[in-house]
Amino acid sequence: MLFLIEDAINGILMGSIYGLTALGLTVIFGVLKVINFAHGSLLMVSMYAAYWTVALTGWHPYLALVIVAPAMFVFGYYLQDIVIKPIFKAEQDVREPITVIIVTTGVWYILDNLTLLLFGPQYRTLQDNPLRGRMLEIGQMLISVPKLWGFAAAVLTASGLYLFFQKTRLGRAVRATSLDRQAASLMGINQYKVYNIAFGIGTATAGIAAVTLVPFYNVFPTVGVLFDIKGFIIVVLGGLGSIGGALLGGIIIGLIESVGPQFMTATWTEAIVYGLFLLVLFVKPSGLFGVRYDW
Amino acid sequence: MKARTRTNLWFQLALVLTLGTLMAWGPAVPVQAQDVVVKVGNIIPLSGPSASVGLQGKQAREMAVEEINAAGGIQSLGGAKLVMLYADSESKPEKGVAEAERLINTEKVHVLTGCWNSAVTYPVTAVAERYGIPFIVPVSVADKITEQGFKNVFRIAAKDSWWTRDQFAFLKDLQEEFGTKVSKLAFVYENGDWGKGFAEQWKKLAAEQGYEVVLDEPYPSTATDLSPVVQKIRRARPDVLMLVSNAADAILLTNTLAEYKVNLKAVITSGGGHADPSFLKAAGENARYLFDIVEWETDINKPGAQEANAKYKAKYGQNLTGEAVDAYLAMYVLADALERAGSLDPAKIREALAATNYRSGPGMIVGYDAVEFDETGQNEHASLVMVQINDLGQGLERITVWPKGARRAGYTPVFPMPAR
Structure with missing residues (x-):
């Protein structure tokens, strides 16, 4: 029983971090109606940014947020503005522009290979940071401290985003654009600026996710791919465009991954995750927490 | 027309006779010291995905041959020099x-040598066998290379299945040397x-040698x-944990094992991720006391x-591999x-190779x-080397511990391993 609780806690903590990595994906999809295949690469770029910030300054890893999140916002903002917007304009009349998906795939390859070129294939971990390897001991139970921080970051980021979209004027403008871009434009909302902002926010959440991962995870050029696949599953599971859904979807996957291996070999939990993914697609294509309308 | 054909025929006959005589003379002519060279054909990947190992193989051969030739070549052939011919297999x-x-x-x-890639070496053994040319295989690990009943293939290095054999041999020697008994093994x-290939052989070896397998986890x-896998461990x-990992997971496992303070008598790994140049840096102190093959x-x-x-290193700027x-x-x-052998006849060279000690x-x-x-042509003494990762005051390094010699x-x- 104690084992189960220990595994469930680890699953929830790790799962919330998965949810955090997928948040950006769901925000960008919700607004732009585009699956951003470069999301994993943006996470990877953020991880390098966080890694170097901490490695060079010697700060507490979470202090890197001050640099990484704004920097990634700007990166995402201009990535959308310069690379993706022209394609959008060319495909104005399509609700879900396919070409943009292809462009994001291109961005993924360029970012991954550029990183490989710049930093080489080495695996890096932050040595000697105040969170590395720290464990909370409760009786027989061991709980990872960096994951606990990651859980807090995930919950705070998700609630912050939710409040932003619900309460602020800009958030409402973003939601309006996501519901009907033409109507929003007629109401005086600059559609493309909203896209830039949504992309920036999505990328900044990838930045936050990166900061939570760096204290206990490896950084290498293809690290994004591992989280990318999980991100897609989480987002579909939770409902595309749903912020709470992404977090809960992540926790479900984390729980399966963490509790599952105690009853079977670890390889099988992957099969269960994909099985669940297919099942959700069959039974409830809009996802567990998705709404028929996007917000 | 007819006359023409006849001349042709005469010409051909003459040619055959001349060639025949020449061939018959060949072995009878005494070996001339300066003229004789031993031609060694080397098929290695000099371009393509394995080019860097191919280059290492070429450099090592060159260094050895320079030394052999400088020391007077092959005495029994009147100081014959070795001449190296390289061919690129591109893997x-x-x-x-x-x-x-x-x-x-x-x-x-x-003589032929090569080809590093098992997939290349394997079909080349058949060519060498057909022509009766001795084929020395320094490294190509696939077991089947020496298991075809061929007479002309000679492999120097250990084959695939010997990696696991040597891990268990090492474990046995370790217990004897330190008088500490190991009974429970975990395979991850x-x-x-x-x-999976490693695990299959581990299970067989564990059953043969009377170990209890407490965890078998892909x-x-x-x-x-x-961490779920680490929790299971x-x-x-277990007393001893045996691992096969790629790079990212090797680092993650090593760090997570340390975080959860898993106490083991030893961890035995299988190269791959644990031998990756960035592993020691990324896992740091947590990698200490690991045994790698x-x-x-x-x-x-x-x-x-x-x-x-x-x-x-002075010559090529790299350590030997x-x-x-x-x-x-x-x-x-x-x-x-x-x-x-004292002869350039491939059959004689083959016999001499077979009698090598x-x-x-x-x-x-x-x-x-x-x-x-x-x-079968396999070097029966070939074995692998076990190293332990430890810090002797100059940072973490890989220290050879086995074979004892x-x-x-x-x-x-x-x-x-000291308790965490």
Whole structure:
């Protein structure tokens, strides 16, 4: 029983971090109606940014947020503005522009290979940071401290985003654009600026996710791919465009991954995750927490 | 027309006679000291995905041959020099076969060596066998290469299935040396061909040698969280953990094992991710006391090894590697066989190779102590090397501990691992 609780806690903590990595994906999809295949690469770029910030300054890893999140916002903002917007304009009349998906795939390859070129294939971990390897001991139970921080970051980021979209004027403008871009434009909302902002926010959440991962995870050029696949599953599971859904979807996957291996070999939990993914697609294509309308 | 045909016929007859006489004379003509060279055809990947190991193999061969030739060549052949001919396989089996045909038919090589990639070596063994040309394989690990009943293939390095054999042999020796008993093993491995192949042999060996397997756990190499697997290890309470991992998961497992304070007597790993150059840096102190299996390590305690490595490094700017060392040794094994054969007849060279018993000399800088081929052409003394990761005051390094004859002077392995 104690084992189960220990595994469930680890699953929830790790799962919330998965949810955090997928948040950006769901925000960008919700607004732009585009699956951003470069999301994993943006996470990877953020991880390098966080890694170097901490490695060079010697700060507490979470202090890197001050640099990484704004920097990634700007990166995402201009990535959308310069690379993706022209394609959008060319495909104005399509609700879900396919070409943009292809462009994001291109961005993924360029970012991954550029990183490989710049930093080489080495695996890096932050040595000697105040969170590395720290464990909370409760009786027989061991709980990872960096994951606990990651859980807090995930919950705070998700609630912050939710409040932003619900309460602020800009958030409402973003939601309006996501519901009907033409109507929003007629109401005086600059559609493309909203896209830039949504992309920036999505990328900044990838930045936050990166900061939570760096204290206990490896950084290498293809690290994004591992989280990318999980991100897609989480987002579909939770409902595309749903912020709470992404977090809960992540926790479900984390729980399966963490509790599952105690009853079977670890390889099988992957099969269960994909099985669940297919099942959700069959039974409830809009996802567990998705709404028929996007917000 | 008719006359024309006749002249042609006469001409052909004359040609056949001349050639026949020449051929008949061939062996009868005494070997002329200066003219004789031994042509060695080397098929290695010099471009393509394995180009860097191919280059190491080429450099090691060159260094050995320079030394052999400088020392007077092959005495029994009147000081014959070794001449190296290189052919690029590009790691492609069909290219390797074509190059083997060319080297044998056009270049008339006396011996073939190569090809590093098992997939290339395997079909080339058939070409060598057909022409009766001895084929020395320094490193190509696939078991089947020496298991075809061929007479002309000679492999220097250990084969695939010997990696696990040596891990268990090492474990046995370790228990005897330190008087600590190991009874419970845990096998944790990546769920690809490589990991599963190792695990299958581990299970067989464990059953034969009376170990209890308390955990047999494959995991996906792409896992982003390995704490569930580490929890299983922790709860199974094995004495020794055996791992097969790629790079990212090797680092993650090592760090997570330390975080969960899993106490083990030893961790035995299988190269791959644990031998990745960035592993020591990324896992840091958590990697301390791990045992890893490799083909060769630069600190190996064999006469001449340090000198050979220093010379190689000065020449080519890199340390010797497992691949390079076996290629280096292969040239000395060949020179030794040629010396005993005293002939350039491939059949004689083959016989001499089959009778090889090479125990000392400049080539013996490998972990094992001898080269002697069994009837399949496999060097029956070949073994791998076990290293322990430890910090002796100059940062973490890989220290050779097994076979005992190759152990770094003055080093005692740490076993069992101190409790975390």
